[in-house]
Amino acid sequence: MTDTMSLFYALLTVAANVAVVGALVLVTGARRSRSLAGMLAKVRAQLALHGTWMAWAVAVVAMTGSLYYSEVANFPPCTLCWYQRIAMYPLVAILFVGAAIRDRRVHLYALPLVGIGGAISTYHYLLERFPDMGSSACEVSNPCTLVWVWEFHYISIPFMALSAFALILTLLLLTPHPEFADVTKPSDAAESEERQGELV
Amino acid sequence: MSTASAVAHKRGGSIIWILIAAGVIALFIVAIVLTRSESTDGAADDTSLSETRAVSVTGDSLPTLPADGDDPAVGMSLIEITGKSFDGTGISVSNNGLAKVLLVGAHWCPHCQVEIPIVQQWIDQNGMPENVELVTVSTAVDSAQPNYPPSGWLETEGWTSPVMADDESGTASEALGTSGFPFFVFVNADGTVHSRFAGELPIEEFASTVATLSDTAD
Numbered sequence: 001m002t003d004t005m006s007l008f009y010a011l012l013t014v015a016a017n018v019a020v021v022g023a024l025v026l027v028t029g030a031r032r033s034r035s036l037a038g039m040l041a042k043v044r045a046q047l048a049l050h051g052t053w054m055a056w057a058v059a060v061v062a063m064t065g066s067l068y069y070s071e072v073a074n075f076p077p078c079t080l081c082w083y084q085r086i087a088m089y090p091l092v093a094i095l096f097v098g099a100a101i102r103d104r105r106v107h108l109y110a111l112p113l114v115g116i117g118g119a120i121s122t123y124h125y126l127l128e129r130f131p132d133m134g135s136s137a138c139e140v141s142n143p144c145t146l147v148w149v150w151e152f153h154y155i156s157i158p159f160m161a162l163s164a165f166a167l168i169l170t171l172l173l174l175t176p177h178p179e180f181a182d183v184t185k186p187s188d189a190a191e192s193e194e195r196q197g198e199l200v
Numbered sequence: 201m202s203t204a205s206a207v208a209h210k211r212g213g214s215i216i217w218i219l220i221a222a223g224v225i226a227l228f229i230v231a232i233v234l235t236r237s238e239s240t241d242g243a244a245d246d247t248s249l250s251e252t253r254a255v256s257v258t259g260d261s262l263p264t265l266p267a268d269g270d271d272p273a274v275g276m277s278l279i280e281i282t283g284k285s286f287d288g289t290g291i292s293v294s295n296n297g298l299a300k301v302l303l304v305g306a307h308w309c310p311h312c313q314v315e316i317p318i319v320q321q322w323i324d325q326n327g328m329p330e331n332v333e334l335v336t337v338s339t340a341v342d343s344a345q346p347n348y349p350p351s352g353w354l355e356t357e358g359w360t361s362p363v364m365a366d367d368e369s370g371t372a373s374e375a376l377g378t379s380g381f382p383f384f385v386f387v388n389a390d391g392t393v394h395s396r397f398a399g400e401l402p403i404e405e406f407a408s409t410v411a412t413l414s415d416t417a418d
Contacts, residue, residue: 012227
C-alpha cells in the first residue's frame with residue numbers, strides 16, 4: 001500500500017511541477033505573445049474565483065500526505081520534516097478562512113509560510129542528495145539524510161513538499177488581488193461585515 | 201456581469217473542479233496499476249538469510265563517543281561480543297591477540313553507503329594486514345527503510361570482511377558506544393581501545409590507523 005501511495009504522491013508531484021513550469025512559461029511568454037497573454041488572462045480570471053481554494057486543496061493534500069507517511073506508513077518525521085510541517089499545516093487553516101471570506105490579503109498571510117517552508121524543503125532535499133552538507137555521520141536514529149521515498153529518479157518526500165509549496169506560491173501569485181479591503185474605510189468595512197454575514 | 205455570463209462563469213468553475221478531481225482519481229488508478237504489476241514481478245526472497253541475529257555481550261559496554269573532547273573509551277578493554285553472520289555462521293569479537301577494526305554500519309545510512317565501497321576498494325588494492333582483523337556489525341536494520349536488506353547491499357558492494365548481524369535492539373552497536381554511522385572502533389592487539397570515530401573516515405586516515413595497529417601488534 002505504501003508503494004502505491006508513494007507513486008500516487010509522486011505522480012501528483014509531477015503534475016504540480018508541470019503546473020508550475022506551465023505557469024512560468026505562460027507568464028514569461030505573455031509579454032511576447034498575444035495569444036499567451038489572452039490565455040494568461042483567462043487563467044487569472046478563473047483563479048480570481050478559485051485560486052485560493054486551489055491553493056488550500058494543495059495544502060490539504062500535502063498535509064494528508066505527510067500524515068499518511070507518519071501515521072500509516074510509520075515513517076517517523078525527522079527534525080527538518082517537522083519544520084516543513086510547521087509551515088504547511090497552518091496554511092490549511094489560513095487558506096480555508098481566506099478563501100471562505102474572500103480575503104484579498106490572504107496571500108500576505110500565507111506567503112511568508114510558503115517561503116519559509118519552501119526554503120527548508122530545498123535545504124532538506126539538497127541534504128538528501130549531498131549528505132556531506134550536514135555532517136559526515138548519520139544520526140543513530142532518524143537522520144534527515146534518510147531517503148524514505150525515491151520515485152522517477154528525482155522525487156523524495158522533501159521534494160514533494162517543495163513542489164506543494166511552489167504550487168501554492170504560484171497559485172497565490174497568479175490569483176488577482178485587485179485592492180486590499182481596508183476596514184478603516186466605511187465602504188470596505190461595510191463590505192467586510194456583509195461578507196462575514198454571508199459566511200455565518 | 202450579466203446573469204447569463206455569470207451562470208456560464210460558474211459552470212466553467214464547476215468544470216475545473218470536476219477535471220481536477222478526475223485527474224487526481226486517474227493518477228491514483230495509474231499508481232495502483234503500476235505498483236500491482238511491479239509486485240508480481242518481484243523475485244522470491246532468500247529465506248536462508250536473517251538480517252538480524254541474537255547477540256550476547258560480556259563485559260562493560262563502552263561509553264558513547266562524545267561529540268567533542270577526549271574519548272573516554274580509549275585504553276578501556278574491549279567487551280566480548282558473540283553473534284552470527286546473516287547466514288548463521290558464528291562470529292565473535294574477543295581478545296584473541298589480533299588488533300581489530302570494528303565497523304558499525306546501517307544499510308539505510310547514506311554515509312555508510314559511501315564509506316563501504318571506499319574501504320572495500322582499499323582492501324582490494326592493499327589487503328588487510330594479517331595481524332589486523334576487520335569485522336563489520338550490521339545494525340539498525342529496518343525493512344521499511346531504504347537499501348534493505350543489508351545482506352543484499354553488502355553482497356552487491358562485494359564486501360569481503362565478516363559481518364555480524366546485530367539484534368533488533370542494536371545490542372552490539374550500543375555496547376560499542378556508537379554515536380553515529382558509520383562508526384569505527386580501532387582496537388590494539390592487547391584488547392584495549394586505540395581510538396573511535398563516527399562518520400565517513402577519510403581512507404588515508406583509515407589506512408594509517410590500520411598501519412599503526414599492525415605495527416604495534418608485532
